[in-house]
Amino acid sequence: MKKHASLxxxxxxxxAIPGAAIAAPARAQPHDCRVRVEHAWVRWLPAGxxxxxxxxxxxxxxxxxxxxxxxxxxxxxxxxxxxxRRGGLDTMQPVAAVSIxxxxxxRFAPGGYHLMLMGAAAAVKPGAxxxxxLRFAGCAPQPVLFRxxxxxxxx
Amino acid sequence: xxxxxxxxxxxxxxxxSHAPSxxxxxxxxxxxxxxxxxxxxxxxxxxxxxxxxxxxxxxYFGYTHCPDVCPTTLAHLTVALQNLGPLAREVxxxxxxxxxxxxxxxxxxxxxxAFGPYIVGLTGTPAEIARVAKRYRxxxxxxxxxxxxxxxxxxxxxxxxxxxxxxxxLLADQQSTxxxxxxxxxxxxxxxxx
Ligand SMILES: [Cu+2]
Numbered sequence: 001m002k003k004h005a006s007l008x009x010x011x012x013x014x015x016a017i018p019g020a021a022i023a024a025p026a027r028a029q030p031h032d033c034r035v036r037v038e039h040a041w042v043r044w045l046p047a048g049x050x051x052x053x054x055x056x057x058x059x060x061x062x063x064x065x066x067x068x069x070x071x072x073x074x075x076x077x078x079x080x081x082x083x084x085r086r087g088g089l090d091t092m093q094p095v096a097a098v099s100i101x102x103x104x105x106x107r108f109a110p111g112g113y114h115l116m117l118m119g120a121a122a123a124v125k126p127g128a129x130x131x132x133x134l135r136f137a138g139c140a141p142q143p144v145l146f147r148x149x150x151x152x153x154x155x
Numbered sequence: 156x157x158x159x160x161x162x163x164x165x166x167x168x169x170x171x172s173h174a175p176s177x178x179x180x181x182x183x184x185x186x187x188x189x190x191x192x193x194x195x196x197x198x199x200x201x202x203x204x205x206x207x208x209x210x211x212x213x214x215y216f217g218y219t220h221c222p223d224v225c226p227t228t229l230a231h232l233t234v235a236l237q238n239l240g241p242l243a244r245e246v247x248x249x250x251x252x253x254x255x256x257x258x259x260x261x262x263x264x265x266x267x268x269a270f271g272p273y274i275v276g277l278t279g280t281p282a283e284i285a286r287v288a289k290r291y292r293x294x295x296x297x298x299x300x301x302x303x304x305x306x307x308x309x310x311x312x313x314x315x316x317x318x319x320x321x322x323x324x325l326l327a328d329q330q331s332t333x334x335x336x337x338x339x340x341x342x343x344x345x346x347x348x349x
Contacts, residue, residue, distance in 0.1 A: 083223045089294060110226075116222065124269075
């Protein structure tokens, strides 16, 4: 039963990244899963409001790696989001995946890509650290500790 | 004759635009309406534009379920206010919600307090908010709610700056640097001091 579970999962993954130039391997290949995550922080907001998560992702492998999602016990839901300007308006949209080219760096920074963190647990407050598991296609989930900063982004 | 007048006006305009401006942000004096509205503040009290006469006012349209662009802008403004030192007391940042469905005074209160003093949250009925937005030609729209009922709001991120008499003076946006904001606010506030 367990064996069969991987097929729908792989399908779902393939469907989630339409047109992406990524050959997702069926099994984790640690050699190509060398994403270094730095400057990981969360902007705390009060009143149960969604928070933004930021980081810098460096792909030290030889193939493009795609970040396809994230999860955390500190939040009810985590989405990949991007802020953009469209028709003179500022807006943000969910993104299915973010590709990090071999040797390249992608920054999740204010005004651009961010983790949209919804339904924070009470323990998520300025000064704390929260563990968020990043999902890269074809790789084992990668846990990362994010430092929680205050609303102004001060450490 | 007409042509001469036109040339004269053009020359005058060119001369004006070459005069050094003391402002680093966009000077909108005489081009935008005075600060005027009827809304509710984050303590649930009715307020109008006149409630803020005597203060230099920064008006920003946003919403609290906006964890990226809005807090980044408010954080910028907070640093600029800190740079002003005691002069910051003469300034108010008005964070006007374009999402009154979710932004109750209580939510707004918690939100603005998280950034510091001198920031006031404003909300109102959809019609009251639309009236202010129209006055400053600010656009906003709502996305489709997802399964959980959450929706995104698109909005223009301009920051309108008014002097202590409620006259529109400067226009900034999220690209404006803290240095530019600090410079112009310092100039504007110190000119109004008796
Ligand atoms: Cu977002």
